[in-house]
Amino acid sequence: MTIEALDKEASLYRSEFDRLMERIRKEEPKWLSELRESALKSFCGMGFPGDGQEEWKYTDVSALRETHFRPVREQEKEVTAEAISGRAFADLGCPTMVFVNGRFSERLSRMEGLNGSVQVKSLSSAVREDGEVVRGALARHARHEQHPFVALNTAFMQDGIFIRVPKGRVVEQPIHFLSLTAASQEAAMVSPRNLVLAEAGSQVTVVESYLSLTEGSYFTNLVTEIAAGDNAVVNHYKLHQESRQAFHIATLQIHQQRNSNVRALNATLGGALTRNEVNAVLDGEGAECGLDGLFVLSGTQHVDNHTRLEHAKPHCDSRELFKGILDDHSTGVFHGRIVVHPGAQKTDSKQTNNNLLLSNDALINTKPQLEIYADDVKCTHGATIGQLDENALFYLRSRGIEESTARSLLVYAFASEIVNRVTVEKLRNELDDYLFAWLPGGELIREAV
Amino acid sequence: MLEIQKLCVKAEGKEILKGIDLTVLPGEVHSIMGPNGSGKSTLAQVLAGRESYEITSGKVLYEGEDLLEMAPEERAQKGIFLAFQYPVEIPGVSNTYFLRAALNAVRKSRGLDEVDAMQFLNMVREKMKLLKIDESLIGRPVNEGFSGGEKKRNEIFQMAVLEPKLAVLDETDSGLDIDALKVVADGVNTLRSKERAFIVVTHYQRLLNYIVPDCVHVLHDGRIVKSGDKELARELEERGYGWLEEKAAAEAR
Numbered sequence: 162m163t164i165e166a167l168d169k170e171a172s173l174y175r176s177e178f179d180r181l182m183e184r185i186r187k188e189e190p191k192w193l194s195e196l197r198e199s200a201l202k203s204f205c206g207m208g209f210p211g212d213g214q215e216e217w218k219y220t221d222v223s224a225l226r227e228t229h230f231r232p233v234r235e236q237e238k239e240v241t242a243e244a245i246s247g248r249a250f251a252d253l254g255c256p257t258m259v260f261v262n263g264r265f266s267e268r269l270s271r272m273e274g275l276n277g278s279v280q281v282k283s284l285s286s287a288v289r290e291d292g293e294v295v296r297g298a299l300a301r302h303a304r305h306e307q308h309p310f311v312a313l314n315t316a317f318m319q320d321g322i323f324i325r326v327p328k329g330r331v332v333e334q335p336i337h338f339l340s341l342t343a344a345s346q347e348a349a350m351v352s353p354r355n356l357v358l359a360e361a362g363s364q365v366t367v368v369e370s371y372l373s374l375t376e377g378s379y380f381t382n383l384v385t386e387i388a389a390g391d392n393a394v395v396n397h398y399k400l401h402q403e404s405r406q407a408f409h410i411a412t413l414q415i416h417q418q419r420n421s422n423v424r425a426l427n428a429t430l431g432g433a434l435t436r437n438e439v440n441a442v443l444d445g446e447g448a449e450c451g452l453d454g455l456f457v458l459s460g461t462q463h464v465d466n467h468t469r470l471e472h473a474k475p476h477c478d479s480r481e482l483f484k485g486i487l488d489d490h491s492t493g494v495f496h497g498r499i500v501v502h503p504g505a506q507k508t509d510s511k512q513t514n515n516n517l518l519l520s521n522d523a524l525i526n527t528k529p530q531l532e533i534y535a536d537d538v539k540c541t542h543g544a545t546i547g548q549l550d551e552n553a554l555f556y557l558r559s560r561g562i563e564e565s566t567a568r569s570l571l572v573y574a575f576a577s578e579i580v581n582r583v584t585v586e587k588l589r590n591e592l593d594d595y596l597f598a599w600l601p602g603g604e605l606i607r608e609a610v
Numbered sequence: 611m612l613e614i615q616k617l618c619v620k621a622e623g624k625e626i627l628k629g630i631d632l633t634v635l636p637g638e639v640h641s642i643m644g645p646n647g648s649g650k651s652t653l654a655q656v657l658a659g660r661e662s663y664e665i666t667s668g669k670v671l672y673e674g675e676d677l678l679e680m681a682p683e684e685r686a687q688k689g690i691f692l693a694f695q696y697p698v699e700i701p702g703v704s705n706t707y708f709l710r711a712a713l714n715a716v717r718k719s720r721g722l723d724e725v726d727a728m729q730f731l732n733m734v735r736e737k738m739k740l741l742k743i744d745e746s747l748i749g750r751p752v753n754e755g756f757s758g759g760e761k762k763r764n765e766i767f768q769m770a771v772l773e774p775k776l777a778v779l780d781e782t783d784s785g786l787d788i789d790a791l792k793v794v795a796d797g798v799n800t801l802r803s804k805e806r807a808f809i810v811v812t813h814y815q816r817l818l819n820y821i822v823p824d825c826v827h828v829l830h831d832g833r834i835v836k837s838g839d840k841e842l843a844r845e846l847e848e849r850g851y852g853w854l855e856e857k858a859a860a861e862a863r
Contacts, residue, residue: 550698551662552698553698553699553700555659555660555661555682555698556694556698556700557700557708558659558681558686559658559659559682559683559685559691559692560686560708560709560711560715560772561683561687561712561719561772562708562711562712562715563683563715564681566711571703573702574700574701574702574751577702578701
């Protein structure tokens, strides 16, 4: 990017930032304002990623730069409980914190069913009530210095879910963070920020879903940090079905201590441009990490799944499985980096990316990257890009099953490997429903499961 | 029931079938034998509607209708069944669903009511027992992780459930031990009837000890070079295919 363009971008976000700080500086602690300030500096120094940056080679975010998205005005729109009750992925039958345009809605949230052993609240109340805990954990693992979108989020972060599971506690029910965007403002930027702290030996399941209530172009730039203590077990799901004109940039930063087990799965169903960045640091012996992803694209949708797995200590296992289904002119990227640090012996890492192209115009770029600095490790990766298996198709048809049904059945079967990994029953069922609705003749194959 | 007339077929530009004539009547069992590469499997796949083959000339009539005009699913719905030489694994699709969907597609085209999951299970239990198919198999994804023998038995099981009018068995015997072979043969013999016809494609005579054919045809280089009764199979077992190949070559000259 040219210096002038960078300056222009910097001055635009600088003035937006000044406006924001004028409003909130008095309300929030000094350390938080300072964190925002330094993140803004990071962002202004970097600007939006662009030409020549390897990590962004196949994803063009120039539309983000040119549109001048501004922080969403935070008034809660008139969203009724009825408006969201019938909506797929909105009600997962578990405690749910609802945020509208980035702002917590107590009215729409349903928090019953959680026992007192777990802290679940909005991040903004956690800042007020548990200041020291948040201060010690927020932005600790998701560093803004090197990452423009983390920096932008950190500077403008609005609110999000704060979950703290004390030592040894098991949270039976999943906890749902529901983000709804109903932006009437043009070019709105929503900046959710979530923090999940699973202390030693605790166990929790978290679902984040991002849905839009209106069509139109807006920009969701979210960051979630998960810190899993010794022996902690965390299941994390992130699903988005944003508007078909929306930009969705997500960073999930996972930090794992000894013998912890974190599984993170994301599903991309909506949006015009999506980037799912999932970074995990296995920072204690015996840690296990599973990263899964499913993207189902049509039209001109673009999705970039970008993972970075760092094996920092010996005897850690990681598994990655990302599956993409691309129709029409849609495009996808899978970029998976595995870094095995010196001394991280007995690392066992496996990365897989399978893609199904349903049209001749769909495109996928898949790129595994292994950086291994230890000598006693097992790291494998594999990627496939293909059409439907003609043999399987003929087999089904030769038994009397109509061609369109047979095709849908095979596409469904491809996706179901990921869907079946979802342990939250209602989420899994609604993902199935989505696929049946998306696939031609899908209703006919509903019984396949 | 089936009338193949001067059928010529190409695959990837190469002529595989060079004028096949074959008539199969209801109730008959025809065996097609021949060395590797003679075109046996091509014939079986063409009958089932595989689209990767190019029909260059000839006709196939099935119950008086032009078979080659029909989509694979239409053929199946009208009663044609192919037991695959290499049954395909389909992860993510359960056997139960797959077979019930197939059964209902066939029933629908015959004007019968569709069966629900319970009725289906009751219908298939007996057939599973007959074919020594473990009940847990049916809940698993289609052919996934099945042994070779399990896959072949699963083909015959599907045939038993779908009750086709014309069943084509493509080397269902290859790779089977004698016990599995008997199970497969039992499956076929149970289904034999006056209305139903079979085309049994095989490389070896062994299967024909258990499924006794009415006619045996020897395919060589895309042509039927000899037809006879079950004794022909026995002769082939003793003498091999060499003498027929020489004879065919001499006739070609």
